[in-house]
Structure formats: structure tokens, C-alpha cells
Amino acid sequence: MSVLSLFRRRRSAPVARERLQILLSHERAARGQRDLLAILREEILAAIAKHVTVENENVHVRMDRGDTVSTLEIDVEIPHSAGMLLAAGS
Amino acid sequence: MADMAKVLVVTSGKGGVGKTTSTAALGAALAQAGQKVAVVDFDVGLRNLDLVLGAERRVVFDLINVVQGVAKLSQALIRDKRLENLWLLPASQTRDKDALTEHGVASVIKEMRSKFDWVICDSPAGIERGATLAMRFADAAVIVTNPEVSSVRDSDRIIGLLDSKTEKAEKGQRIEKHILITRYDAQRAARGEMLNIGDVLDILSTPLLGIIPESEEVLRASNVGSPVTLSSALSAAARAYVDASRRLRGDQIPMTVPTDRKRFFDRLFGRRAA
Numbered sequence: 497m498s499v500l501s502l503f504r505r506r507r508s509a510p511v512a513r514e515r516l517q518i519l520l521s522h523e524r525a526a527r528g529q530r531d532l533l534a535i536l537r538e539e540i541l542a543a544i545a546k547h548v549t550v551e552n553e554n555v556h557v558r559m560d561r562g563d564t565v566s567t568l569e570i571d572v573e574i575p576h577s578a579g580m581l582l583a584a585g586s
Numbered sequence: 587m588a589d590m591a592k593v594l595v596v597t598s599g600k601g602g603v604g605k606t607t608s609t610a611a612l613g614a615a616l617a618q619a620g621q622k623v624a625v626v627d628f629d630v631g632l633r634n635l636d637l638v639l640g641a642e643r644r645v646v647f648d649l650i651n652v653v654q655g656v657a658k659l660s661q662a663l664i665r666d667k668r669l670e671n672l673w674l675l676p677a678s679q680t681r682d683k684d685a686l687t688e689h690g691v692a693s694v695i696k697e698m699r700s701k702f703d704w705v706i707c708d709s710p711a712g713i714e715r716g717a718t719l720a721m722r723f724a725d726a727a728v729i730v731t732n733p734e735v736s737s738v739r740d741s742d743r744i745i746g747l748l749d750s751k752t753e754k755a756e757k758g759q760r761i762e763k764h765i766l767i768t769r770y771d772a773q774r775a776a777r778g779e780m781l782n783i784g785d786v787l788d789i790l791s792t793p794l795l796g797i798i799p800e801s802e803e804v805l806r807a808s809n810v811g812s813p814v815t816l817s818s819a820l821s822a823a824a825r826a827y828v829d830a831s832r833r834l835r836g837d838q839i840p841m842t843v844p845t846d847r848k849r850f851f852d853r854l855f856g857r858r859a860a
Contacts, residue, residue, distance in 0.1 A: 516739065
């Protein structure tokens with residue numbers, strides 16, 4: 497940890513935004529009004545699970561809607577052992 | 587006039603975000619613009635709209651009396667002493683909230699539609715019966731949201747209810763929804779310490795009605811029992827509420843966050859209006 501990081505507190509609003517997006521996509525799905533993010537998350541998880549074992553909470557799907565372009569960010573944490581298998585298999 | 591009447595629910599899910607203050611301020615702003623307005627307190631057992639409007643000592647009959655046929659609507663309505671176009675239908679402070687029936691509320695709202703341009707229903711917090719009855723017959727909803735995680739989550743839940751449990755939704759029609767951001771602190775948002783408005787709107791996928799800055803004038807208005815648009819008309823919060831009320835009427839007004847930079851002038855002139 498650098499000395500600088502002691503002074504530079506992480507901005508908390510982006511954290512709030514991300515937590516809310518994840519939470520609400522779950523809650524909306526549970527209410528039956530499925531949104532795109534929840535569907536994508538589930539299908540991406542299913543596709544990965546065919547080849548690697550990943551935990552449900554290790555898949556993060558995030559969407560940024562812009563005026564002209566939207567971006568979809570997928571962040572999958574793969575356990576070390578599974579990562580080795582992937583490398584060996586290719 | 588009957589066809590023109592609009593029933594608006596001010597709701598949020600979460601408590602303490604500013605529903606009652608916003609009901610009073612929007613109701614007063616519309617009345618100041620010449621609209622005939624009734625504000626209705628649905629918070630049975632925890633009424634506060636009377637207090638915020640400075641009418642707490644004038645309550646004789648209430649919403650439940652009217653619903654049960656004990657009093658006529660005209661007997662229960664309290665006319666504001668400052669704004670001749672503004673009326674209050676208070677909630678009951680003592681009775682059981684189960685006394686509110688859907689049928690009874692429907693007939694009161696129907697009668698009010700024929701008498702006012704705007705009927706603004708101040709919802710209780712939560713998602714129970716009181717809140718669902720307050721939104722039940724609404725044409726439009728103002729979802730009061732603080733830029734803070736728990737408030738945004740609860741707003742999302744309320745939006746779900748508005749889209750499924752209102753009479754309009756059940757008929758397959760769309761209820762008009764607006765987000766009103768309250769207690770907004772532009773400096774904290776700029777420092778990244780507060781959810782910014784774009785994020786909140788993006789997450790809730792609902793258009794913005796207005797941004798009410800955090801303001802000591804709002805607290806002062808409650809203290810003296812006067813809507814902020816009356817007690818300190820030049821304050822940033824009052825101007826933001828007036829803009830929001832004009833957008834409710836369909837005016838196109840650029841979205842800005844009013845600031846209290848002219849605080850000196852507010853003190854000089856604004857307070858005289860109280």
C-alpha cells in the first residue's frame with residue numbers, strides 16, 4: 497500500500513452504482529419482470545459452466561448506456577485450477 | 587373540468603425521503619399558478635401533511651370519515667389560508683388504517699376529480715395497503731428518490747408496483763411516472779461521494795421531473811408550517827419545486843440544479859413572504 501493511497505479515498509458513488517445494478521437485476525428477475533441484464537448474466541453463466549466450473553457470484557455483468565453506444569462489460573472470475581485446465585486444453 | 591383532472595401520487599417506498607414536503611411544495615406551486623389543487627394525506631395513523639401545511643389545528647373530519655360516509659367531502663376539506671386554490675384532505679390520526687377500503691377510496695377520488703384540476707395523494711412509506719391504495723387510482727406518479735442506494739432500491743420496487751397494481755396498469759394502460767430527486771448535494775456528487783443523477787435515472791429507467799437541492803429552507807418551511815414555495819419563494823429548493831410543477835403541466839423547462847448563491851437576497855426578500 498502506497499502512502500498516497502492513504503490520502504486518496506476511493507470514490508464511493510461508482511461502487512454504489514455497481515452494487516445497485518447487480519442487486520436490482522436480481523430483484524427484477526425475482527419479481528418476474530426480467531430485464532436484459534439478468535437474462536444475459538444467466539445465459540453467459542450457463543455458457544461458461546459448460547467448460548469451466550465458476551461460482552454464481554463470480555460472474556459480473558454490467559451495462560453502460562451511452563447516447564450513441566452502449567457497452568457490455570463481462571467480468572468472470574475463474575478459479576486458479578480451472579484456469580490451468582483451460583491453458584492445457586488449448 | 588372533470589375531464590381535465592389529474593390524480594397524482596407522490597410515493598417512494600422508503601420513508602423520510604421527502605414525500606410530504608414534496609406533496610406540499612408541488613401542490614402549493616400548482617395552486618400558485620392558478621390550478622385548483624387538493625392534497626390528500628393517505629398516511630393513516632401518522633398524518634403529517636396537515637402539520638407541514640400549517641393546518642394541524644383546523645382538522646375536524648378526515649379521509650376515513652369521508653370514506654365511511656360520516657362526513658361529506660366538503661366538510662372534511664380544509665382550504666389553505668394563504669392560497670385560495672389549495673385544499674387539504676387530512677388523514678385520520680387515530681383510526682385503524684384498515685378502515686380505508688378500495689371502494690371507499692375510489693368514490694372519494696372520483697368525487698374529487700370533478701372538483702379539482704389536481705388531486706395529489708401523499709403516500710405513506712412502505713408497500714403495504716396504505717401505499718397501494720394511495721397509488722391505486724393515480725394517472726401519474728412522482729417517485730421521490732434520494733441519491734442513495736437504499737432509496738433507489740425502494741424506488742425500483744415502487745415502480746414495479748405502479749406498473750402492476752394500479753388501476754391503469756391493470757387496464758393495460760401506462761401510468762405516467764416521474765423521478766423527483768430530493769436532498770441533492772451537487773458538491774458531494776461532483777466529488778463522487780453521491781450517486782449522480784444520470785446513474786439514478788439509468789438504473790430506474792424513468793424520466794426526471796426535477797432536482798431539489800438539499801436546503802435548510804426546506805426544514806425551515808416545515809418548522810413554520812408553510813410550503814417552501816411560499817415561505818422562501820426565492821430559495822433554490824422553492825425554484826426547483828416550481829420548475830418541477832411546471833414540467834408536470836407539460837412545460838418544457840431546461841433541467842438545472844438551482845443553487846442558493848443568492849442567499850443574501852433570499853434573506854432580504856424571500857423571508858418576507860412567509
